[in-house]
Amino acid sequence: xxxxxxxxxxxxxxxxxxxxxxxxxxxxxxxxxxxxxxxxxxxxxxxxxxxxxxxxxxxxxxxxxxxxxxxxxxxxxxxxxxxxxxxxxxxxxxxxxxxxxxxxxxxxxxxxxxxxxxxxxxxxxxxxx
Amino acid sequence: xxxxxxxxxxxxxxxxxxxxxxxxxxxxxxxxxxxxxxxxxxxxxxxxxxxxxxxxxxxxxxxxxxxxxxxxxxxxxxxxxxxxxxxxxxxxxxxxxxxxxxxxxxxxxxxxxxxxxxxxxxxxxxxxxxxxxxxxxxxxxxxxxxxxxxxxxxxxxxxxxxxxxxxxxxxxxxxxxxxxxxxxxxxxxxxxxxxxxxxxxxxxxxxxxxxxxxxxxxxxxxxxxxxxxxxxxxxxxxxxxxxxxxxxxxxxxxxxxxxxxxxxxxxxxxxxxxxxxxxxxxxxxxxxxxxxxxxxxxxxxxxxxxxxxxxxxxxxxxxxxxxxxxxxxxxxxxxxxxxxxxxxxxxxxxxxxxxxxx
Numbered sequence: 160x161x162x163x164x165x166x167x168x169x170x171x172x173x174x175x176x177x178x179x180x181x182x183x184x185x186x187x188x189x190x191x192x193x194x195x196x197x198x199x200x201x202x203x204x205x206x207x208x209x210x211x212x213x214x215x216x217x218x219x220x221x222x223x224x225x226x227x228x229x230x231x232x233x234x235x236x237x238x239x240x241x242x243x244x245x246x247x248x249x250x251x252x253x254x255x256x257x258x259x260x261x262x263x264x265x266x267x268x269x270x271x272x273x274x275x276x277x278x279x280x281x282x283x284x285x286x287x288x
Numbered sequence: 289x290x291x292x293x294x295x296x297x298x299x300x301x302x303x304x305x306x307x308x309x310x311x312x313x314x315x316x317x318x319x320x321x322x323x324x325x326x327x328x329x330x331x332x333x334x335x336x337x338x339x340x341x342x343x344x345x346x347x348x349x350x351x352x353x354x355x356x357x358x359x360x361x362x363x364x365x366x367x368x369x370x371x372x373x374x375x376x377x378x379x380x381x382x383x384x385x386x387x388x389x390x391x392x393x394x395x396x397x398x399x400x401x402x403x404x405x406x407x408x409x410x411x412x413x414x415x416x417x418x419x420x421x422x423x424x425x426x427x428x429x430x431x432x433x434x435x436x437x438x439x440x441x442x443x444x445x446x447x448x449x450x451x452x453x454x455x456x457x458x459x460x461x462x463x464x465x466x467x468x469x470x471x472x473x474x475x476x477x478x479x480x481x482x483x484x485x486x487x488x489x490x491x492x493x494x495x496x497x498x499x500x501x502x503x504x505x506x507x508x509x510x511x512x513x514x515x516x517x518x519x520x521x522x523x524x525x526x527x528x529x530x531x532x533x534x535x536x537x538x539x540x541x542x543x544x545x546x547x548x549x550x551x552x553x554x555x556x557x558x559x560x561x562x563x564x565x566x567x568x569x570x571x572x573x574x575x576x577x578x579x580x581x582x583x584x585x586x587x588x589x590x591x592x593x594x595x596x597x598x599x600x601x602x603x604x605x606x607x608x609x610x611x612x613x614x615x616x617x618x619x620x621x622x623x624x625x626x627x628x629x630x631x632x633x634x635x636x637x638x639x640x641x642x643x644x645x646x
Contacts, residue, residue: 204464211347212339217559220466220511221569224562224583236587253589254349254559281568288642 192272199273202266209255215270218254222277229287240286243271328431329366329599331398333357334374334536335556337407338389346388349589350379353557354392357595360610362397364597369430371398374536374554375405375441375501381459383416390420401428405501405536406441406473406512411459413448414439425479427486433495433600436486440475440500440515440535447471465511465561472509473502474516483524495530495603503535505544505551508564508572513538525549532605540592541609543619544575545627551575552607552619552628560592579633581617582643588613604628615640 203222206212219225230243237249244267248259260267336354339347361371373393378385386408393400402421404414414424424439442448448471452458461469475483490496498504504521507513515521525531531549539556540563563580564572583592590612597608604621607628611617618631633639 204467211341213347216464216466217337219562220464221567223564223566226566234587256348278568288644 192276195269195272196276198265199269199271199276202270203273208266209251209257211256213255215250215255222274225274225278226281226284226288227271227274227278228281228283229285232286232288243274247271247274326431327599327601328369329597330370330372331361331364331368331595331597332372332374332534332554333361333557333595334372334403334554335376335405335539335558336373336389336392337376337379337556337558338385338392339379340382340384340388346385347379350558351388351392353590353593354389356590357557358392358395361595362395368398368597371396371400372499372534373400373402374499374534375403376407376536376556376558377402377405377417378408380463381408381411381416386416386420401437401499403437403499403501403536404439404441406462409439409441410448410462411455425482433497433603434490436483436496436498438475438479438483438498438500438504438521440502440504441473441537442476442479443471443474443516470512472514472516473512475500475504475521476517480517480520480524483521487524487528490528492527493529495600496525496528496532497600497605498525498531498533500533500535501537503538503542503551503553504533505546505575507538507542507574508570510567510570510572511561511564513564513572522546522549530603534598534605541581541617541619542575542578543607543628543630544577550604550621550628552605554596554607555594555609555611557593557595577627577629579630579639580643581611582614582640 202208202215203219204214204216206214208215215222227243230246231240233240234246234249237245244260244262247267247270251257251259333354337350338354339350341347361368377389377393402417404417404424408414408417418424425437427434427436429435448458452461461467462471464470487496500515502515503513504515504518506515506518525533526547526549528548533549533551534554535551536554536556538553539559539561540553541555542551542553544551560583564570564574581592592611592614594609594611594614596610599606599608602621602623606620607618609617609619617633619628620631621627622629633643
């Protein structure tokens with residue numbers, strides 16, 4: 160274990176310091192995020208996620224009324240406290256009559272990135288409603 | 289059936305109160321509603337969004353909403369004089385969707401009149417809809433009330449005729465509520481001219497009820513809760529003593545008063561929409577009068593959907609909303625304040641938890 164740590168330390172010492180972010184880094188991270196948001200928006204408005212052609216955006220224009228800042232919270236229809244992705248799956252299974260996605264499915268991540276981006280600026284209220 | 293008995297009682301009570309207070313001027317209104325036999329009601333079903341999956345398969349949940357509304361309307365007591373359908377019968381304007389919707393509606397045992405919605409219109413600009421249901425705008429009189437139906441979801445000619453490579457794409461672009469490629473709704477010059485001529489024949493004391501799909505007021509442009517020439521239409525309606533505008537499209541309870549005009553929205557049978565203030569990124573103008581409806585239980589597939597029973601005992605419209613899995617709501621014209629108000633939840637301290645939208 161010590162040996163492994165030592166190797167890791169050596170490796171990282173040859174790279175930039177952790178606090179040395181360049182403008183290019185920031186741009187790349189933002190770009191990665193916005194690309195994922197864009198994919199999320201495409202999935203959100205597409206009838207292809209489920210089996211009946213219904214799209215998330217039909218009930219949630221601009222992802223409104225998804226209030227991601229309130230998760231994890233108790234969802235009556237699921238019967239326990241759940242994170243946002245489990246609620247997304249409830250919608251995929253019910254109104255969209257489709258298959259649920261794995262928590263780390265890139266589509267699920269993109270959907271959550273889009274939902275969260277549309278709520279930027281709203282304060283966190285975990286557990287609300 | 290409890291609801292309707294209750295609204296019947298309210299309407300008798302209101303009639304009594306009005307008679308005692310004597311607030312109504314001697315007018316066609318009083319003549320029209322001089323005795324109970326002249327009172328009438330109509331029902332309103334809206335926004336079914338019948339959506340074809342493939343062939344004879346349609347989205348089950350939207351179908352069920354309309355089927356249930358039709359069945360319940362047939363059980364109404366007192367019987368409504370007629371039923372309005374507020375637009376968006378179809379989701380993508382396809383003949384298969386309009387046919388399927390019309391077939392479900394054909395089970396109604398009442399006369400039905402139709403309003404054009406954007407989802408019915410933008411595939412073939414209303415051609416098939418007209419074949420099934422008649423003209424896109426018209427007026428009629430019933431027991432002393434002048435009713436006007438407008439097609440309020442038209443838009444700029446350039447957008448409609450020149451922008452899209454196919455009818456299907458035009459339909460898809462307009463069908464997305466939050467699609468930035470959409471275009472604001474409007475009644476347009478031709479219909480406004482017609483409206484002016486139609487109103488010229490009507491006494492200023494005659495109660496007027498206008499049906500449109502989009503609100504004839506400006507609430508939130510981003511989702512087309514908006515009619516671009518709203519002010520011009522309002523100006524044509526202001527000279528009349530009692531004007532009510534009833535619109536669909538927004539899938540939620542909204543009400544407002546602008547001068548002489550009372551505005552009411554009706555519920556959808558398909559799915560609920562968020563109130564515009566739920567979208568934090570844009571400014572909106574939801575009327576201050578509106579108490580947002582509760583969404584206690586999204587688990588229930590009819591949650592926050594519904595339809596409404598409307599009575600006109602005092603020449604204004606009183607809306608009694610039947611909301612599945614939600615307490616019923618009533619929005620009545622308040623003669624003292626001269627505006628429509630929620631009969632139960634208007635006061636802040638009367639709200640039920642969690643009547644907030646996060």
